[in-house]
Amino acid sequence: MSITSDTVNEVFKGQIGRTYKDSIPWWPEVKVAKEDSPNILVVLFDDLGFGSLGCYGGDAETPNIDRLARGGLQYNNFHTTALCSPTRASLLTGRDHHAVGMSIIANADSGFPSKRGAIRHNAGTLADMLAPEGYNSYAVGKWHLAPADQLSAVGPFDHWPLGRGFNKFYGFLEALTDQFRPSLVRDNQHVEPPRTPEEGYTLNEDLADNACKFLTDHVSLAPNKPFFMYYALGAMHSPHQAPQEYLDKYKGRFDEGWDVARERRLKRQIEMGVVPEGTKLVPRNEGVEPWNTLSDDQKRVYCKFEEAYAAFLDHSDKELGRVFDHLEKLGKLDNTIIFLMSDNGASQEGQIHGSTSTTFYENMDAESFDYNLERIDQIGTMYAKNNYPIGWAQVENTPLRRYKQNTHAGGVQDPLIVHWPKGLKDTGVRSQFHHVMDIVPTVLEVIDVEAPSQIKGIPQMNIHGTSMKYSFDDADAPTRKNAQIFEMFGHRAIWHDGWKAVAYHKRYSDYEDDQWELYHVAEDFSESTDLAQKEPERLRKLVELWWAEAGRYDVLPLDDRGFAERRAMSRPRQESPRIQQEFVFYPGMTNVPGGAAPFTMDRSYELAARVRVPEGGQGVVAACGGLCGGYTLYVKDGRVIHEYNYYQNMHRVEGDLPTGGDWIDILYKFDKTGIRRGEGRLFINGQEVAKTALPETYRYFMDWEGFSLGRDASSPVSPVYEGKQGFAFTGEIDRVRITLGEDIAGPNDYESQD
Known part of the structure; x- marks a missing residue:
């Protein structure tokens, strides 16, 4: 007799009688990993x-990563997708990122199959694939593969790490987080950092602590079971933030400027053998000024940004070293097999002058130099969320052209180190062309499944x-x-048989105006010599192949809008909080991530709170955003205060707090009077009791930090x-109510304004 159990969906192969005495028990086979199966650490x-790590010619000190490289393989022809979520989608599934639904980052659903902002469930992750083979899987750090409007405490959770095959998770779900005051999640629960910055907390150290804890538990309790850790x-x-001693360590190290640094870095790369002899340094990217033409103040500010970057990388290497040492201590x-890589090239998002705020770029704005000069002493600390100028980004991509988001080599050609003492017979540089989607099939071949x-x-x-x-x-x-096809924000490229065709696309321009370039990358490592005029027929065939591959991998339609713009203009999912017009929040509520918070950008809204304040009482009633932008309602010194932080310019209204300890009704009303302006x-x-004009408000984005009740989280x-x-x-x-107006701006409004 055999029956099918509805609860476990398996066929029972024993026999069921009236009692156990006349029944035959049966147990399903437990799949165990093959003997001596390697552990996997990504x-x-x-x-x-490409040129940031010490072992790839970089100036920051990365001894622990360099040690891996000396004992393993360094790939110099490894490629990614030019952006974070898409690379993660390809890395974890072994498939093209468009084909699995992740054309850009997981913050918008544009209404097309390749642009859902989530990985399709018919594209399982490596964690899903390894579970039946006897592996436990752990995820630590950045996720950024779940739709932004599904990141609150009520989910849904099917795109969170535990919903995509991992057994445990500790890290953050969004694109970025503050290194001293991060937004953290353990498994499916938002949690607080274990310490404060004043107590020495950094995210790097916290992630390493949790990685070591996961490994210790695993090896102690399941010593014969292999693991997969995605770190x-x-x-x-x-933001490039680091402890003060690391910032101090790099003071003055970059005073010679980005031109000298780039030349020196290429020379070092050639000596190391990580780029071929004869590799040329491409000209400065558009907008990068010669270092010797800059003012002393410019040099001083720009160097401060690069010092913060190097300090952050050095500190990251130190904490990674603890994890590598712990693996060695555990005998594992x-x-x-360790794969160490980047998700894309160095970032252009700091723009010409660098950035002390992540908010400018997301709103398609830019800081002035004077804005950054005023904040020079905050760079690298918890008081700024900084990114370097594009001049230093090009140095970090030495010797390659362009940056993250672009499909030229500076965006898609990245370091890869493979370390596996038991499995590798050789060490050194590898120059075969490969792509991040190749990691999954490599792992599957290694474990023979x-x-x-x-x-x-x-x-x-x-x-x-x-x-590989x-x-x-x-x-x-x-x-x-x-x-191999590439596409990102309308930038396009294809590699085939040692040749690469690539088109840079200017946002909002006609795609027919894009100029395709042609490089023989088998001979021209840095894409320095465009052969489009000399080899028009070869270029034509490669462009035709691009269109064929675009159809194969569901790349179309081309879309050059930024993520914040797509998020603001796209139709929200049915379960999304963005379809709500009214929110009522109660005390004790978990903090709400920015993507799931009420969308107040460029629309009328009301923030109403009912509170009772004891004598001398104070504190934040409700806040959304962070130091780079947002709003806050708080009580201090007998006053009720609302502030709107617009690029750290504070628009404030306030009034006297009633005495007597009774319930108080507070209402802040923002009435929109035009595109990106209004009255509070x-x-x-x-x-x-007060009003103020807001001559400018945010278009799409305030800060990556979200909404919190009863404090500023x-x-x-x-x-x-x-x-x-x-x-x-x-x-x-008692409660806080947010009511959203119907007058949210649409794309036509911005087109007419711009």
């Missing part, structure tokens, strides 16, 4: 340029990547890749209570 940096640092994405380093045809009952799409294992023991083996009014117990929106650890409200909150 270390993913963020926005780390995705917040570094080197902005020799049979752990096939990609599953179904996961959780869902038929799976084919793996698109090509295993053949290159491990043969430096001269020809690449097994045939062709404060009411206390129904009486208007991350970096402070207002400098008034900086250093007060969230400035928690000491009174009583």
